[in-house]
Amino acid sequence: MQTLDLVDALDGVEFGHGVHLDAQLAGDGDRVALVLPGAERARENSAFVAALAADHSVVLPSHPGFGRSPRPGWCSSVADLADIYLDWLERAGLTGVTLVGLQFGGWVALEIAVRKPARISRLVLVDSVGVKVGGPLDRDIVDIFATPRAELERRLYADPAFRLGDLALAAEDDVLELARNEEALATYGWEPYLHDPRLAHAIGRIAVPTTVVWGGRDGIVTPEYGRAIAARIPGARFERIEQAGHRAQVERPDEVAKVISALAA
Template sequence: MQTLDLVDARSGVEFGNGVHLDTRVDGDGERVALVLPGAERAEEDAAFLAALAEEFSVVAPSHPGFGRSPRPDWCRSVDDLAYLYLEWLDRSGLTDVTLVGLQFGGWVAMEMAVRSCARISHLVLVDSLGVKLGGPLEREVVDLFATPHAELDRHLYADAARGLGDLGRADVGAVLEMARNEEALVTYGWEPYMHNPRLLDWTWRISVPTTVVWGDRDGIVRPEYGRGLAGRIPGARFELVEHAGHRPQAECPEDVARLVAKSAV
């Protein structure tokens, strides 16, 4: 059985280069899942992580700049995040890790997998960003920063009521967390917008079984994009989650957790 000596749910993960990752650890399964979040608030993933913890030992860090994880000045690209988590895996001594990337975290997960799958046994990408499938003038990802929040909620969720709605009436802590996450997302993904132009050329290096999961009502990145992404990863399977938007793990947590468990068999 693998152990998680490296991480602690209360103190997070420390690196010697100024990085402290606020981390949630849950479950005691023999299989380990490293879950990389998107820009959602932490509570949105709580039910999904709890469901996943029924089958896995789950490690879910906040990226530098997101949530309660500070971002050192040197950490400003998705490449930096990919190398950081690969170093994390090396230090942990873990093997056969199921790597789960949620939205922006899917981009980070792909950047990790094209570099090294030595400690990764399965890859699950949930409504992932990160690649450019169409032409240079074709917009594939809704402008997350120019779209009014009321409209954005309708793109993010099949049920827009799951969003914060009128920010003037929303919980202050929730609004601040959302603002911090969006600020970090700008740092990592502003230009080129939400993708690495070279990443698609390297997806052939993903050498582990891969499942691409997509919400059928994703208004940020359409399911056709997900199918196209799956088609560029060797042997990848595509799974559609009904009645879910861009964050299916928030709207259908048990369904997505089952797909992750199924992918890791």
């Protein structure tokens, strides 16, 4: 783990808001993958980052407010997060970037993709939220803030081995990171709940090849929800990963990384 400073990464070009993000950096491939995480703990993505780094240079930041990344007072919406990453991509001069959005990070990735950024060559969504696919009274996304912890973990992970379990018995650092991530998630996604109403139509403008990857046992947003997102994005492919819950990249890191690597093969 190391700190990615958005100012320093831009060869001294002043970003303007003093944004500093904690990030996992791995690999030295010619292809760059910008991976936007969900609310999982940072180390839960380590195996996925390592697998993807076999043929990519991977940058996986913690969003402002998550993990060890401070949140500036002005940053309070998914649109603000999208602006941060768009600005970084532009100033860093990266091209042909694979944008990967994991769960909540999929919402951020969609917000970026609808703006048709020239530096993004492909989009991958893994168990993404962010889109209202049902009617006004349909519950598309399980209310994670109201669901008891044990039930929530059952819905997040198909394999019990990945569940944190009784928080009273968990490591203090894990509990603190979990609490910080959930607080940040509420800041960005409380109202409307984990979606932007305009995205249901706006994602029809996405102009890069898109693959939607879904855990077959996702208990937060069903595979049917994922297929509905894919159906709204022109030409999008849908890939189902069996024996995985909401965080498919955590439970099946090699399988998800293989899907992504095959896109540029």
